[in-house]
Amino acid sequence: MTVTTTPAQLIAESRERIDAIDDRIIGLIQERMAVSTVIQEARITSGGRRVHLSREMEVLAHWSDALGKPGTTLAMTLLELCRGRV
Ligand SMILES: O=C(O)C(=O)C[C@]1(C(=O)O)C=C[C@@H](O)C=C1
Incomplete structure (x- = not known):
């Protein structure tokens, strides 16, 4: 007996x-947000700023390399979720 999958089931x-x-x-x-918060708090506690622009450029390039322009948007x-709006 053959069982066929209907398009609706698929x-x-x-x-x-x-x-x-x-x-x-x-x-x-959510895990990324928590890790990012750890980094930002460590930086702020040691006298730095919440935002680290050169690192953000690396993150954007990583996503862009993998997924193109929509990757950059993502x-x-x-980054907005992880560090808030700048
Ligand atoms: O890597 C850091 O230094 C972070 O603070 C993490 C992170 C990120 O979520 O990727 C967040 C804020 C910074 O502006 C840069 C990157």
């Missing part, structure tokens, strides 16, 4: 996978 199952992937991404972003949003 879409529903794939959407479940996407929701699970999104949950993992959100968890990783990285800018990530």
